[in-house]
Amino acid sequence: MNRMTGMIEQRTIEPEQFSEYIGGTIKVHGSIYKIRKMSGFAFVLLRTKREVIQCIYGEEFSKFSLNEIGEEYSVVITANVVKEERSKTGVELQMVDIEVLSKPVAESPIVINNKRVDTSIDNLLNYRPITLRNEKERAIFKIQEGLCQAFREYLSNQKFTEVRTPKIVYAGAEGGANIFQLNYFGKEAYLAQSPQFYKQMMVGVYERVFEIAPVFRAEKHDTSRHLNEYTSVDFEMGYIQNFEDIMQMETAMIQYAMEHLKEIYHYELNLLKVKLPEVEGIPTIRFMEAKELVAKEYKREIKDYDDFEPEEEKLLCEVIKKKTGSEFVFVTHYPTRKRPFYAMEDTEDREVTLSFDLLFRGLEITTGGQRIHDYEMQVAKMKERGMTVELFESYLMMHKYGMPPHGGLGMGLERFTSRLLEQENVRLATLFPRDVNRVTP
Known part of the structure; x- marks a missing residue:
């Protein structure tokens, strides 16, 4: 018979801990907030429980295709932690691998990943479970x-x-x-x-x-x-x-x-x-x-x-x-x-x-x-x-x-x-x- 001990295993790392892992590899979970595709690489914004953190997809270090992910996918990212002074967290996360936990079955009726949700107050409230993700x-x-x-x-x-x-x-x-x-x-x-x-x-x-x-x-x-x-x-x-x-x-x-x-x-x-x-x-x-x-x-x-x-x-x-x-x-x-x-x-x-x-x-x-x-x-x-x-x-x-x-x-x-x-x-x-x-x- 199994017994619950109250000990919860930490499987992923929180943003405030990133600096402790510079030079190493971590796992972090969240939802894909936005993908900005560039030439040969992409910025992938990950929405965690409190912050939106920026990850880097690069063909030279990422072991998966960018086509495997999309906005509002729930994922676990494996990433290399690289020091980056210009980042809010002080580090850059280079995406090595990804585990997709779930994906949406419909496109969002409201654009939520801009600086503000640019819509009427009625739409803001009608789609509250979605717009609150902004x-x-x-x-x-x-x-x-x-x-x-x-x-x-x-x-x-x-x-x-x-x-x-x-x-x-x-x-x-x-x-x-x-x-x-x-x-x-x-x-x-x-x-x-x-x-x-x-x-x-x-x-x-x-x-x-x-x-x-x-x-x-x-x-x-x-x-x-x-x-x-x-x-x-x-x-x-x-x-x-x-x-x-x-x-x-x-x-x-x-x-x-x-x-x-x-x-x-x-x-x-x-x-x-x-x-x-x-x-x-x-x-x-x-x-x-x-x-x-x-x-x-x-x-x-x-x-x-x-x-x-x-x-x-x-x-x-x-x-x-x-x-x-x-x-x-x-x-x-x-x-x-x-x-x-x-x-x-x-x-x-x-x-x-x-x-x-x-x-x-x-x-x-x-x-x-x-x-x-x-x-x-x-x-x-x-x-x-x-x-x-x-x-x-x-x-x-x-x-x-x-x-x-x-x-x-x-x-x-x-x-x-x-x-x-x-x-x-x-x-x-x-x-x-x-x-x-x-x-x-």
Whole structure:
């Protein structure tokens, strides 16, 4: 009987190891990305798990015919490693032999091996399993991976516990019409808009918790900033002194993430020519002051006193950058009537809440604030809003049996990635977008 020991044989060499084998012969696997035929030789670009590496086919040292391979063939290449200072890897791989593992049965409907995929956004998304193979397209999601790694590392270092909350729930956290209803074995249920109720509950268990997971919004907006399923980076923390503690924590988390990208993801940053923001500190401004600032600076009439119009978000970020140099800004003290029932009101002015949004390069990427932790206060606010308190019995259980002062936030991962890369559409930073028109691939 065979026994699995956990020892995995390394059959091929990774690009970062090439320099260790100069003067020797190695095997490397990947997919043929592109073949550039020259006179008597050819450049064969091999797409490995992270990099596209250049190999050389030469009639004097290659023991196979160039006609035996084509684009998107999965192969194992045997190659001589020759020092080459002009190469990104510092070496040149001279192809000696090749083993074809598989080959496509149809020609790609999209050209993916140019510097960028030159097609419409619809084609880019319709052929997503193919277009993601483009070097720059896949680099987007390596950077997104880096953000998640950094957020997880930072929050873990700050003694947050990672949790997994239900995505099928009995009620929407935010309420309203933008929730997906389910027939749950004859009962009414919904896809979770947010882990809000559960992360609050878990503050009573672990004090500090976070989750990086999908959430669902049945919004009918078909815009460059809306998705019906997106990844939310949520954290919730107890024993806070005020809601500024939450903004401080997010600022530090973003600072950590930018340094992590610089250190680990410089290959992708250089490939996409990403300009990382400086995050020495993030300015804060109250909601009405922000509205008035934009109105004054740009001679605009204030039309909506409850929220920002998308154009106002862009203009506010422009003026804040001009005045402070920061590409981020916290907008605080949103009107009570605009915020959810669990938002803590300012004791000095009940018309506003101890809440905030974080705007980055013209777009809101985070919503957060302090929550109501007192049972009587929470029930009273729900009744003021005409809510049926009995429907929220399991949520209110934590308030009834004692909760510390707490608060937290939710960040849209795709929005943050999109603005970091200065893209015009959030779908470009979404692996397989789900919007009002798209449920495939």
